Amino acid sequence: MKIATWNVNSVRSRLSHICQWLEANPVDLLCLQETKVIDPDFPRAAIEALNYQVYIFGQKSYNGVALLSRSPLDPVMLGFAAVLGEEATALDEQKRVISGRLGDLCVVNLYVPNGSEIGSEKYLYKLRWLATLRDYLKALLPQQPHLLVCGDFNVALEDRDIHNPKGREKHIMSSDAEREALQHSVLDLGLIDIFRQFNSEPGQFSWWDYRTAAFSRNSGWRIDHHYLSPALSQTAQSCIIDKTPRAWEKPSDHTPVIVELDL
DNA sequence: ATGGCATCTAACAGATGA
Numbered sequence A: 001m002k003i004a005t006w007n008v009n010s011v012r013s014r015l016s017h018i019c020q021w022l023e024a025n026p027v028d029l030l031c032l033q034e035t036k037v038i039d040p041d042f043p044r045a046a047i048e049a050l051n052y053q054v055y056i057f058g059q060k061s062y063n064g065v066a067l068l069s070r071s072p073l074d075p076v077m078l079g080f081a082a083v084l085g086e087e088a089t090a091l092d093e094q095k096r097v098i099s100g101r102l103g104d105l106c107v108v109n110l111y112v113p114n115g116s117e118i119g120s121e122k123y124l125y126k127l128r129w130l131a132t133l134r135d136y137l138k139a140l141l142p143q144q145p146h147l148l149v150c151g152d153f154n155v156a157l158e159d160r161d162i163h164n165p166k167g168r169e170k171h172i173m174s175s176d177a178e179r180e181a182l183q184h185s186v187l188d189l190g191l192i193d194i195f196r197q198f199n200s201e202p203g204q205f206s207w208w209d210y211r212t213a214a215f216s217r218n219s220g221w222r223i224d225h226h227y228l229s230p231a232l233s234q235t236a237q238s239c240i241i242d243k244t245p246r247a248w249e250k251p252s253d254h255t256p257v258i259v260e261l262d263l
Numbered sequence B: 001a002t003g004g005c006a007t008c009t010a011a012c013a014g015a016t017g018a
Helices: A015-024 A044-048 A086-093 A121-143 A176-185
Strands: A002-007 A029-033 A053-057 A065-069 A076-078 A097-102 A105-111 A147-152 A224-228 A236-241 A257-261
Touching: A002 A105, A002 A147, A002 A224, A015 A029, A015 A044, A029 A105, A029 A147, A044 A053, A053 A097, A065 A097, A065 A105, A086 A121, A105 A121, A121 A147, A121 A176, A147 A257, A224 A257
Parallel strands: A002 A029, A105 A147
Antiparallel strands: A002 A257, A029 A065, A053 A065, A076 A097, A097 A105, A147 A224, A236 A257
16 A cells, blocks of 8 residues: 655646646555645546545645545544544644544644744744644544554754755754654654655655755755554555656645555 | 745735745
8 A cells, every 4th residue: 555645835736747646656545735725626526537535624825635545535534623622623724634544544644834934923833733733643543553644744853854954953844842843742652754764864855945946956855754653664665755746847846755555 | 134936815916835
């Protein structure tokens, strides 16, 4: 079974890339972030024509997540509130969380807030959001021994995940508080950054800034991840970053990351 | 120090992203 995560930076602008990529890479499940569209306007038909089921949690202009699956998912859970209840509804105004169950596998698809600037209101929101993510995953884990948590985390965990870590303490996505929050909310629960089980090299990135020709210089960041529960990690066969679509005409600034499970 | 670029809404510029 193959599962991919991809921040597409607008599902409507990227529809042809998504279809082209899925035809070449018929993964079992594709997790999308930054769909940037309300649910009635999601380009559902083009995806369904490729024999994928479409599950969406969208909003106008910003954010938005989706699950595209070859097999039906049941149940599908929208937002933090589906697990945490009423007190989490405020954080669900921004559509950043969708989860689904595929057999005995539970997949959580996340779009972690960007944070804008260190110390800003958005930065504090990002840290609060990650604290709530801990509660969410902690509640899911006992019921879901085969848990996969993937998406755009907007945090580079280590210096080898950044093309140039100089000054990283003052940079969004690599400040100590962001790294500590991701560590506390995900890794400390026992979830494993599975890419690093297969590849320990620096220079392995999933996002390159549109500006300054970052992709051609490989000036990127590894901020799109797959985290696996311990039991599930035993089934992992590979985890690769597919840079191919980042080189296409008018690409997303992110590229897909695919994990293969022996399930 | 700033802006590089791309996407959204829809104001032909401003907000947001990372």
